[in-house]
Amino acid sequence: MSTSSPIIIVGGGIAGLATALAAAPAPVLLLTRAPGAKGAASAMAQGGIAAALDTGDTPQAHAHDTVVAGSQHNDPAVVDLLTQSAADAVHWLQSIGVAFDSNPDGRLQFGREGGHDRPRIVHAGGDATGAKVMEALVAKARASSHITRRAGVEVDGVLLRDGRVCGIAMINADGQREEIAGRAVVLATGGIGGLFAQTSNPPDADGSGLAIALAAGAALRDVEFVQFHPTALALPGLHSLPLITEALRGAGATLRDSKGRSLMQGVHPLGDLAPRDIVARQVWKANQAGGAVLDAHTVGAAFLHKFPTVFQACMDHGIDPRVQPIPVTPAAHFHMGGVAVDADSRTSVEGLYAVGEVACNGVHGANRLASNSLLEGVVFGRRLGAQLQQLSNPAETDATTSAQRHRESLSAVELEALRGLMMQFMGPLRTRAGLAEGLQECAAFAEAGWQGELAQELLRAAQRRTVSLGAHFLADQSEQLIS
Numbered sequence: 001m002s003t004s005s006p007i008i009i010v011g012g013g014i015a016g017l018a019t020a021l022a023a024a025p026a027p028v029l030l031l032t033r034a035p036g037a038k039g040a041a042s043a044m045a046q047g048g049i050a051a052a053l054d055t056g057d058t059p060q061a062h063a064h065d066t067v068v069a070g071s072q073h074n075d076p077a078v079v080d081l082l083t084q085s086a087a088d089a090v091h092w093l094q095s096i097g098v099a100f101d102s103n104p105d106g107r108l109q110f111g112r113e114g115g116h117d118r119p120r121i122v123h124a125g126g127d128a129t130g131a132k133v134m135e136a137l138v139a140k141a142r143a144s145s146h147i148t149r150r151a152g153v154e155v156d157g158v159l160l161r162d163g164r165v166c167g168i169a170m171i172n173a174d175g176q177r178e179e180i181a182g183r184a185v186v187l188a189t190g191g192i193g194g195l196f197a198q199t200s201n202p203p204d205a206d207g208s209g210l211a212i213a214l215a216a217g218a219a220l221r222d223v224e225f226v227q228f229h230p231t232a233l234a235l236p237g238l239h240s241l242p243l244i245t246e247a248l249r250g251a252g253a254t255l256r257d258s259k260g261r262s263l264m265q266g267v268h269p270l271g272d273l274a275p276r277d278i279v280a281r282q283v284w285k286a287n288q289a290g291g292a293v294l295d296a297h298t299v300g301a302a303f304l305h306k307f308p309t310v311f312q313a314c315m316d317h318g319i320d321p322r323v324q325p326i327p328v329t330p331a332a333h334f335h336m337g338g339v340a341v342d343a344d345s346r347t348s349v350e351g352l353y354a355v356g357e358v359a360c361n362g363v364h365g366a367n368r369l370a371s372n373s374l375l376e377g378v379v380f381g382r383r384l385g386a387q388l389q390q391l392s393n394p395a396e397t398d399a400t401t402s403a404q405r406h407r408e409s410l411s412a413v414e415l416e417a418l419r420g421l422m423m424q425f426m427g428p429l430r431t432r433a434g435l436a437e438g439l440q441e442c443a444a445f446a447e448a449g450w451q452g453e454l455a456q457e458l459l460r461a462a463q464r465r466t467v468s469l470g471a472h473f474l475a476d477q478s479e480q481l482i483s
Contacts, residue, residue: 006148007388008168008182010155010209014130015356015377016188017137020147022385028147029182031170033204035151047113047245048100048123049093049133049378050371051086054110057120059083066372069115069275070336070365071470073222078343078363082372082379089378090122097136100124112250113370115275119250121371127245127309133374155208157404158185158216158352165216165351169402179402183393184351186384187213187339191357192226195455196332197416197423200229200243207454209358211405213339214457219348221360222337224462225471227368228428230279231255231294232331233313234287239419241331242313244294246370249273251306252298255283256325258290277367277428277471280330284428293325330428334373336364336471337461345384353388355380366470410449418445422455426462431476435463 007023009016012032020028052062062083067074094100100122101109110119124132141147152173159167159179167181189209193201210220231248232241249255249272255263263282268274286292296303303311303322314321338360339347345355356377363376410418425438439459445452468474 005181005183005393007184007186007391008180009186009188010168010212011188011190011356011358012138012149012151013188013190013356013377014133014137014374015381016186017134017141018378018381019186019188019355019385019388021137021140021144022382023389024144024146024385026146026389026391029180030141030147030149031153031155031168032149032151033154047127047247047371047374048111048121048129049086049090049375050113050116050121050369051090051375052083052120053087053090053108053122054118054120057118059086061117062086062120065116066363066369067365069367069369071367072365073362073470074365075362078361081343082363082376085379085383086375089375089382092382093133093136093378096140098124098133101126111247112273113246114249114270114273114279115369116273116371121247123247125308126305127247127307130374155212157212157402160216160401160403163350165349166400169404183391184353184388186345186388187352187354187358188356188381189358191335192454192458193332193335194239195419195422195451195458196226196426197239197419198232198241198329198331199239200232200241200331200333203240206451207335208405209354210339210457211450211454213347213349213352213354213358214454215403215405216349216352217403218352218354219340220337220457220461221340221362222366222461223335223360223458224465225336225364225366225469226332226426226458227276227334227336227471228280228284228330229333230276230283230330231326231328232333233317234292234327234329235317241329242310243331243333244310244313244326244328245307246273246276248294248296248299248307248310251296251302253294253296255279255286255328256293256295257286258292263292275367276333276370277473280428281473283328284330287329292328294328295325296321297323297325332423334364334368336360336366336368343383344387345380353384355384366472405450406453407447408449410445410451414445414448415451418442418452418455421445422458426458428471429473429475430462431474432463432466433476435459439463
């Protein structure tokens, strides 16, 4: 293997870009399905970045809220690492050009979102934080000579030498199969929302990185925990739905049922700002009974500058949120589970790393706290990049094998049917009988394509967890908080 063999990063969202930048001056090859920030869920994130930066706030308080939201299923040491690194992550983003929203006196503005006991969320461009952060990261990556980017490729496997990952197998932009050697492979492919009928993710957030990790023999962890954002814009027939940011509820908007009654009053002490799994279940049940809306008329004229993304999405679909209630539905939003990794993002297979939403290091537990996702990508991406910077090439040997995702992709019709199945049986409200039925129905999809096999893994994991915990809520069982 050549001394110039690159670190190969699969995925160009916040976690992948943070890793790539921190690996300098080591050569990095960044492989993405789409050019620029297109296709990255990071760019669609409306919520901000949680960090204990305000007077009186502490990383310990942030950690407490993270663990409470995660139903105590979190890894405390990794949570501490995240929350203690948060302020530095925000300052680093500022140093590369992210202009977080400030008060007239120049101090940062702090918003409050579900599960937080105080305002500690920094935003950029109101509800456009993800887009603003991605804009700065992409610009920095393009100006960094150590990073080479190739777009329009489909990575579907890894190369193995003596049990160690030493490269990737892919279909390039010309449709030709290609293999590329690397000193390490980093999966930063995002989540699995594309496997559900309604999602806030891009359609191609389909779990491809998980499927690659499975093919390589890497262990998975907590894959039954799927977070559903309680308030996506309800648009029947559409798959990827515009998000209605939680910060609106932080600004006073309230959730109501079809008869105008409060959905969250008396359900949780934090009311409309309860942890997402609890709110999503209430919205799901209201939709089954006639509909759910977000009443945000009290935001008034502030909509235009505080929530421009939501305002435009609503207006594009004939809804003026200043005076009309916004129809909402839960949508698959974030995967707490993923490829099992340690605090240094190492998987169970030597030479293979995973970071961001595709990975599971235990930081989110059974339910992610709002505005910890972009933070996770930056903190653990930078941490991983700094370690890979010093990585030497492994000793060269001749024998190389390929481990690729199994079988073909599902057809469009099959994928639509699978998404419906997953929303029905793996949604915010599950039952043991439903999971058994879902597994049975999923068998045909597992035979037909890799997305079906991955869905089968999720259903099996959900079936194994026989009590409710966080986002895994069994409607036919009493909810229990266990570690």
